[in-house]
Amino acid sequence: xxxxxxxxxxxxxxxxxxxxxxxxxAALKALLEKHAPSIVTVRCVLKTEISVMGQSxxxxxxxxxxxxxxxxxxxxxISGSQINGGKIREMLSGMVPPDQELxxxxxxxxxxxxxxxxxxxxxxxxxASDARLDLAFVQIExxxxxxxxxxxxxxxxxxxxxxxxxxxxxxxxxxxxxPRFERGRVNGKIKKPRKAWTVDGGVEVxxxxxxxxxxxxxxxxxxxxxxxxxxxxxxxxxxMFGDDSDPPMITAVVPNKVVRGVIEQAKVRAVxxxxxxxxxxxxxEGE
Amino acid sequence: xxxxxLAAALLAALVTATPALAxxxxxxxxxxxxxxxxxxALVNIAVVVKQFGGGRSQRGLGAGSGVIVSPAGHxxxxxxxxxxxxxxxxxxxxxxxxxxxxxxxxPLTDLSVLKLDLGARSSTTPLPxxxxxxxxxxxxxxxxxxMGNPMGLSSSLTLGVVANTARVFxxxxxxxxxxxxxxxGEVTGLFTRWLQHDALILPGNSGGPLVNxxxxxxxxxxxxxxxxxxxIPSDLASKxxxxxxxxxxxxxxWLGFSVVPLSHEEKLTGALVSSVIPGSPAAEAGLEPxxxxxxxxxxxxxxxxxxxxxxxxxxxxxxxxxxDVELLVERRGPEGWSKHTLKTKxxxxxxxxxxxxxxxxxxxxxxITGPMALVRRYPDTKGVLITGMRPGKSxxxxxxxxxxxxxxxxxxxxxxxxxxxxxAALKAHAGQEAxxxxxxxxxxxxxxxxxxxxxxxxxxxxxxxxxxxxxxxVLTTPLAEALGLKGIKGFxxxxxxxxxxxxxxxxxxxxxxxxxxxxxxxxxxxxDARELKVAIEDLPIGEDVALTIVPAGTTTKKDVQVKLQESxxxxxxxxxxxxxxxxxxxxxxxxxxxxxxxxxxxxxxxLVTEATNGSWAQVAGLRVNDLLVxxxxxxxxxxxxxxxxxxxxxxxxxxxxxxFVRRRHRTQFVFIEPExxxxxxxxxxxxx
Numbered sequence: 001x002x003x004x005x006x007x008x009x010x011x012x013x014x015x016x017x018x019x020x021x022x023x024x025x026a027a028l029k030a031l032l033e034k035h036a037p038s039i040v041t042v043r044c045v046l047k048t049e050i051s052v053m054g055q056s057x058x059x060x061x062x063x064x065x066x067x068x069x070x071x072x073x074x075x076x077x078i079s080g081s082q083i084n085g086g087k088i089r090e091m092l093s094g095m096v097p098p099d100q101e102l103x104x105x106x107x108x109x110x111x112x113x114x115x116x117x118x119x120x121x122x123x124x125x126x127x128a129s130d131a132r133l134d135l136a137f138v139q140i141e142x143x144x145x146x147x148x149x150x151x152x153x154x155x156x157x158x159x160x161x162x163x164x165x166x167x168x169x170x171x172x173x174x175x176x177x178x179p180r181f182e183r184g185r186v187n188g189k190i191k192k193p194r195k196a197w198t199v200d201g202g203v204e205v206x207x208x209x210x211x212x213x214x215x216x217x218x219x220x221x222x223x224x225x226x227x228x229x230x231x232x233x234x235x236x237x238x239x240m241f242g243d244d245s246d247p248p249m250i251t252a253v254v255p256n257k258v259v260r261g262v263i264e265q266a267k268v269r270a271v272x273x274x275x276x277x278x279x280x281x282x283x284x285e286g287e
Numbered sequence: 288x289x290x291x292x293l294a295a296a297l298l299a300a301l302v303t304a305t306p307a308l309a310x311x312x313x314x315x316x317x318x319x320x321x322x323x324x325x326x327x328a329l330v331n332i333a334v335v336v337k338q339f340g341g342g343r344s345q346r347g348l349g350a351g352s353g354v355i356v357s358p359a360g361h362x363x364x365x366x367x368x369x370x371x372x373x374x375x376x377x378x379x380x381x382x383x384x385x386x387x388x389x390x391x392x393x394p395l396t397d398l399s400v401l402k403l404d405l406g407a408r409s410s411t412t413p414l415p416x417x418x419x420x421x422x423x424x425x426x427x428x429x430x431x432x433x434m435g436n437p438m439g440l441s442s443s444l445t446l447g448v449v450a451n452t453a454r455v456f457x458x459x460x461x462x463x464x465x466x467x468x469x470x471x472g473e474v475t476g477l478f479t480r481w482l483q484h485d486a487l488i489l490p491g492n493s494g495g496p497l498v499n500x501x502x503x504x505x506x507x508x509x510x511x512x513x514x515x516x517x518x519i520p521s522d523l524a525s526k527x528x529x530x531x532x533x534x535x536x537x538x539x540x541w542l543g544f545s546v547v548p549l550s551h552e553e554k555l556t557g558a559l560v561s562s563v564i565p566g567s568p569a570a571e572a573g574l575e576p577x578x579x580x581x582x583x584x585x586x587x588x589x590x591x592x593x594x595x596x597x598x599x600x601x602x603x604x605x606x607x608x609x610x611d612v613e614l615l616v617e618r619r620g621p622e623g624w625s626k627h628t629l630k631t632k633x634x635x636x637x638x639x640x641x642x643x644x645x646x647x648x649x650x651x652x653x654x655i656t657g658p659m660a661l662v663r664r665y666p667d668t669k670g671v672l673i674t675g676m677r678p679g680k681s682x683x684x685x686x687x688x689x690x691x692x693x694x695x696x697x698x699x700x701x702x703x704x705x706x707x708x709x710x711a712a713l714k715a716h717a718g719q720e721a722x723x724x725x726x727x728x729x730x731x732x733x734x735x736x737x738x739x740x741x742x743x744x745x746x747x748x749x750x751x752x753x754x755x756x757x758x759x760x761v762l763t764t765p766l767a768e769a770l771g772l773k774g775i776k777g778f779x780x781x782x783x784x785x786x787x788x789x790x791x792x793x794x795x796x797x798x799x800x801x802x803x804x805x806x807x808x809x810x811x812x813x814x815d816a817r818e819l820k821v822a823i824e825d826l827p828i829g830e831d832v833a834l835t836i837v838p839a840g841t842t843t844k845k846d847v848q849v850k851l852q853e854s855x856x857x858x859x860x861x862x863x864x865x866x867x868x869x870x871x872x873x874x875x876x877x878x879x880x881x882x883x884x885x886x887x888x889x890x891x892x893x894l895v896t897e898a899t900n901g902s903w904a905q906v907a908g909l910r911v912n913d914l915l916v917x918x919x920x921x922x923x924x925x926x927x928x929x930x931x932x933x934x935x936x937x938x939x940x941x942x943x944x945x946x947f948v949r950r951r952h953r954t955q956f957v958f959i960e961p962e963x964x965x966x967x968x969x970x971x972x973x974x975x
Contacts, residue, residue, distance in 0.1 A: 044679070045677075045678040045679035049897070051911040051912070057900065059341070060341055060677060060678050060679075061678060062678040062679065062683075084859075103911070103912070105896070109679060110678070110679030110680070123741075125744065125745075125746050125747070126746040126747050127746075127747040128747040128748070128749070128750045129747070129748070129749055129750065129859070130749070130750045131749060131857075132752060132821075132824055137747070139747075192814065192815060192817065192818060193816075193817030193818065193821055194817070194821045226814065227816055227817045258825070261825075262750060265750045265751075266750065269747050269750065270747065272747075273745060273746065273747040276745045277744045277745050
């Protein structure tokens with residue numbers, strides 16, 4: 001249809017915009033409904049031990065960490081830093097002279113996994129961790145034949161700068177672990193130390209997948225450390241005091257391609273660790 | 288004979304200086320005298336403190352001072368030094384170290400009486416001891432010496448003068464006495480009028496003697512700051528010591544009332560009763576707030592100032608429990624003041640706080656005493672008070688949730704009337720779910736606690752990645768130019784790790800890696816430092832990679848094939864072992880440990896990853912990151928070796944466990960002296 005007057009054009013625009021918003025809303029709703037069953041909550045107790053010159057102090061605290069099911073057998077991916085200190089530990093060890101013998105050790109225990117629509121909290125164990133991508137994997141136990149809905153990371157879609165993206169997470173126990181989405185826009189691409197995309201808005205929960213509006217998995221939001229020590233900004237407190245222009249680490253999306261291999265490795269390791277646990281093998285919980 | 292004005296002036300100065308010098312010398316002699324009398328009896332007290340928090344007990348180290356006051360080895364110190372401890376070691380100025388046991392604690396005066404273990408004494412010289420003087424004889428301005436171990440620095444002495452002989456702490460309005468909290472609700476100061484002085488005392492001086500120039504202990508230093516020190520008068524300490532030596536405990540009479548000075552009444556003598564505790568002997572006698580108490584038995588009462596309040600409470604405390612007492616009071620009525628004689632029986636003052644323990648299911652609980660019940664408005668002393676819960680453990684996981692400050696009344700069908708019955712009930716329900724009834728405020732609530740405890744099991748470690756086995760630095764542009772490699776980008780090899788594929792391939796320190804599988808490396812700035820690692824880690828383990836290098840000392844590129852090996856095991860991948868008794872955890876060495884510390888492949892040992900604060904091992908000096916090489920002559924190579932060695936030690940229970948460790952650049956012995964008669968401490972994971 002040919003638009004003949006500005007008024008008609010404006011009228012047409014007002015008709016189109018709500019329709020577009022509705023489409024976006026519907027897409028987001030569909031995305032939430034599709035992927036929410038894969039978003040779980042890992043409850044655990046974290047024992048934090050700080051040791052300075054051989055003298056140590058510890059503290060126990062409870063943590064609720066959002067995770068994503070990456071295999072129907074109940075393998076869950078979460079942020080490494082949230083469960084074992086991951087990148088934070090790495091940063092700490094890099095900033096203190098070795099002769100000061102400062103170390104941070106975070107040991108998770110009492111792992112339980114909350115799955116949508118299930119009153120039971122399932123026990124789990126740490127199957128593997130990957131310091132490189134700051135990810136960790138929890139294997140849920142006691143699922144029997146039940147297959148969970150896993151998020152698929154096999155696609156080759158990659159984020160594009162300017163693209164709107166969505167991440168899913170969950171509220172806490174007090175709100176019955178209700179799922180919700182967070183929206184943002186890819187606002188930059190980094191090449192070093194690894195290829196990753198930064199996102200603005202509320203998409204910042206590490207360890208969780210990031211989706212396009214069409215529901216395609218684009219990658220995983222994770223902590224990426226620069227690995228650079230500088231006088232300002234790059235040090236431990238660079239991001240905390242004064243100069244925050246050069247933080248030692250940021251959250252960014254790493255693409256499916258990188259994550260896939262780690263997930264495959266974790267699946268294998270989960271089976272091995274489960275076997276070792278069943279055999280009652282060896283050592284107590286690792287450090 | 289005066290020869291000149293200058294000579295006259297000098298002579299005058301000499302004359303006037305002479306008495307000052309004489310006085311100074313006298314003071315010096317007095318100090319020497321007092322020091323010689325008390326100094327040898329001064330003890331440095333090192334304690335292992337047992338604290339409760341987060342639903343578990345934890346040990347810590349502490350230190351303070353004390354003074355030997357009898358030839359039998361009785362030591363006076365502060366309760367805040369010796370209370371809540373599991374081990375007390377006293378070191379004398381002579382260097383002798385002796386264990387001490389607690390004879391009595393008295394939080395209300397912040398005093399503890401200890402007894403040295405003289406049986407373990409090797410010295411044949413008589414045990415030095417100090418004499419307690421009369422603090423009542425002290426006058427403001429008298430010289431006093433504070434002796435002790437400030438900041439853990441042993442045997443220090445400072446000089447000052449008495450600033451006040453009857454200090455009490457009041458609120459700003461000066462209308463009420465302020466009690467001091469010693470932590471966990473224990474208060475002190477009810478019976479004390481402190482000796483205020485200005486001899487410098489610092490943390491660590493606590494429990495040390497305040498000494499007059501006659502060499503008598505006139506006080507026990509308790510607190511200080513801002514140039515002021517406060518000591519418990521020796522007269523009060525003497526009473527406590529005598530009670531402990533004669534009765535074996537501190538025993539006090541209790542009537543259950545409190546007073547304030549008569550400042551707003553027309554009466555000149557007596558004390559104004561401000562409160563009467565319901566159910567107390569005073570209440571039963573008919574004592575009422577507003578009464579003016581003028582006599583207790585035949586003893587007159589006079590409280591016109593706050594400074595006189597502690598003396599009245601001490602007067603009541605000295606009444607013998609079980610005996611009858613008469614209180615003479617004056618009461619205001621419509622007709623004016625009338626006299627009344629009230630009769631009652633003295634009861635024994637109970638400690639405010641009950642015992643606290645760590646119990647199964649990740650919970651710490653406290654026995655409920657009468658005074659606690661009264662203050663918290665409990666109907667009785669039944670049950671146990673929850674003081675903390677370990678996250679993730681049975682009680683914390685209870686649904687509906689239970690909280691700290693709840694009072695557990697029943698576990699299953701077992702009624703709880705104290706710690707013993709609580710422990711028994713938990714034991715009866717071990718491994719099961721139990722319905723727990725508890726009181727919160729006025730409500731009676733119920734919950735379910737699953738008392739099944741999981742044994743810790745194996746967890747997965749770090750995923751392996753492709754690894755080159757070299758350490759590198761970025762070949763920055765200036766460095767490249769300096770090395771004659773202008774325009775070359777990449778990484779300069781700084782170390783080729785031994786026994787790696789890189790070493791086999793012939794890589795050398797100084798080589799520059801410029802490309803991986805033909806893909807040039809764009810590294811020339813510090814921030815490019817991770818490029819090589821990322822490029823390698825993304826490649827498959829076990830495959831060959833072609834590295835383009837510029838060999839050290841050359842400018843020509845060449846290709847080298849290196850097989851990508853698996854990244855070495857990290858600390859999370861190796862076997863660990865934990866000994867509950869010594870509260871020590873170790874792990875096996877990794878390849879990178881040996882590289883980092885330059886330990887050869889033959890170097891035996893397991894790395895200490897945990898030495899719990901206050902554990903035998905930690906107290907003896909074992910540290911995290913020590914390489915534990917031998918235990919009682921047994922060489923350790925694996926976590927299993929450690930477990931076996933410790934098992935043998937627990938079976939044989941030697942007096943001394945000798946650990947040989949490697950700490951950074953040197954080796955060292957750690958001698959652990961456990962107290963085997965004690966039951967094994969609880970493990971961190973299994974609750975009680």
